[in-house]
Amino acid sequence: MAVVTASDGVTAGTWEDAVRAAAAALVAAGAAGEGYPGACVRVVEENGPYIVLTKGLALVHARPEEGGLAVGVGATRLAAPVEFGHPDNDPVDLLLAFCTPDADAHVGTLAGLARALSGGLTDRLRAAPGRDALERVLKEAVPDA
Amino acid sequence: MALDRQLEILAVCGVGMGSSLMLRMTAEDALRSLGVDARVENTDVSTARGMTPDVVIGQGMHTAEIADLAPVVITISDFLDKEGLEAQLRERLTEQGWL
Secondary structure: OOEEEEEEEEOOOOHHHHHHHHHHHHHHOOOEOOOHHHHHHHHHHHHOHHHEEEOOEEEEOOOHHHOEOOOEEEEEEEEEEEOOOOOOOOOEEEEEEEEOOOOOOOHHHHHHHHHHHHOOHHHHHHHOOOHHHHHHHHHHHOOOO | OOOOOOEEEEEEEOOOOOHHHHHHHHHHHHHHHHOOOEEEEEEEHHHHOOOOOOEEEEEHHHHHHHOOOOOEEEEEOOOOOHHHHHHHHHHHHHHHOOO
C-alpha cells in the first residue's frame, strides 16, 4: 500500500526550496523521516540535476536509509517554476517525490508511475484544478495506492 | 557480428533506484518495439563501474564518467522519451551489427 499525497501552489525561490517542499510532503504524510528533505537536496548537490527527468518535471528522492519509512509518492505543483541548471529540461514546475523503506519495495509503484508518465500523466497533473484533484490524478496512476 | 546471446543493457543515474528505473522502463519499451532480446538493469554510476554491459544509457552528466564502460554508450536528456531512445538504439545497435 503506497502513501499518496499532493501539494499545490507551493512557493519556492530556488530548486533547493522546491526539493525540500516536495520531500516535506512525504514527511507530513508519515511516509518519510525528518531527515529526508535534506537528503534529497544532497542527492542533487552530489550528482547534479539529473532528477529533472523530462521537460519541467523533477523526480525527488534519496536512498531508503535516509528516512524512507513506507512507499510514498507525492506530487508538488509550484506557484512559479524554478531552474535546476539542467541543460535541456528546465524550468521545473512539477515535482514528484518518492520514498521507500528498502531498495525493492518501491519498484512496482515506480514502474506504474513510469507507465503513467509515458501515458501523459504530467499533462493530467498540470491540468488538475487544485490540490485534491492533483492527489486524485496521482492516486489513479499509482497501482497500489 | 550478431550476438548469439541476450544483450545486456544498463540504465544509470546518480542514486540508482528512481530515475534509472524510469529509464529502464523506457528502454524496455523501446527494445520491445525494436524486437531486441535484451536484459535491462538499472544502477548508480559507481556500481556501474564494476559491470560489463553491452550498452549503457544515461544522462550526459553520468555517461561522461563511464564513457569507456561499454561498446555502446547512449546519452539521453529525457528519461521518458521512448521514440528518441528507440531511434538512438536502432542506429547504434545497427552500427555494431546487433540489430
